[in-house]
Amino acid sequence: MRDLAPTHVARAVALIESGQTYRPVARALGASKSTINRNVLRYRATGSYDRKRGQGSKRSTTVRDDRFIVLQTLRNRSQTPVQTRSALEEVRGVQISERTVKRRLKEVELRSYVPAKVPKLEVRLRVARLAFGREHENWNIDQWSQVLFTDESRFCVNTIYGRERIWRRRGERYSQCNFTPKVPFGGGSIMVWGGIGLGARIELVIVDMGTLNADRYILVTNILQDHVVPLAPNIDDNFILMQDNARPHIARCVTNFLTETEITKMDWPARSHVGQKG
Known part of the structure; x- marks a missing residue:
């Protein structure tokens, strides 16, 4: 039991008078229903958001x-x-x-x-990110339309990373209906690669030959050879490929291949995904 600050009383009164019930109002203000009710009743009786002087214990x-x-x-x-x-x-x-x-x-x-846990950004990484932001802050829609954003991601086929939860009664832990089948060693995974731009999209490429390395990135999975190179002229004469700094992407053979095929690579700062969400 406690009294709310005048600003919170005013907010509670406004919410109640707008038709909300006491439960969501109490949840929004982090107070109990009885506290909300008491403060609203006090306001209706006195017309003031402040409590009367001398009420309750003295504020410390x-x-x-x-x-x-x-x-x-x-x-x-x-x-x-x-x-x-x-x-x-x-x-x-x-x-x-x-x-x-x-x-x-x-x-x-x-x-x-x-x-929230995020990778640590060193000074050099912060400087690189700031320079990248200043270089591209005035880009217009036409300039960004020249960029093809690409990335790959791995998905587990069977494992659910322990996030699954069930509802059961006490003592039912080993009931058949509460079992979750587990595949030894995770059950394997699949890696896919894709690309997207303002006016173009590449269908997902399945990397089904193990870990993606530089050779597979260029030829074996035909990612660059069969998907990026043919698409480049269709996007723009000033086509730009955006890829992160994963090891297969920055290998010397990949860099040489992009140079030979006259594909411009965007200078993407390391760990540029960190801190982007609010």
Whole structure:
């Protein structure tokens, strides 16, 4: 049981008056249904989003303390509430509990989550990505239409990577209906390659002869020879091939082949997929 901040009370009232029920409103504000109900009833009785002075226990932090807690957390996202509490006591001489820190952060919708894992970008990689962005930031639709984006990906045939879940009662672990067949050694996989541009698309090429290497990339699977080379004149005279920096793509024989066939390769920075999602 607790009282919401005035801004959250205003939001709760607006959502309830718009026709929403208490459950989704409580979920959106991170509070219980009873808390939402109590604060909405108080607003309807008093016409104010603020609680009456003297209601509840005295707040242990001031506005400046709350701002300090929030800024400390935003400046160091991995800092624990215990560390924030210690910093507040050291700098402002205010002693509060770890739970109070969590409550102050929750009031501004800051909650603890598992961080997203991404490959580490070294300085040289950041510099290369910035240079690439500046070089292409003013490209128009006609210039991008000259580019064929390509990549390959491997898919497991039988393995489900342990993501499957089932519903069962306690004690039914070994019931026949709850078994998931498992193929020894993963059951194999399949690799496919494809390409796409603004005005062109290449059908998926199945790489069914093991791992993709430079020789297979050029001739054995006929990826470059039979799919990229014939398509290049149909896209544009200034055709550009985009491929990542996988070892088969940057091998000397592949580079020589592209030079001989007069195919321009886009200078794609390493790990350029990192941090693209929001």
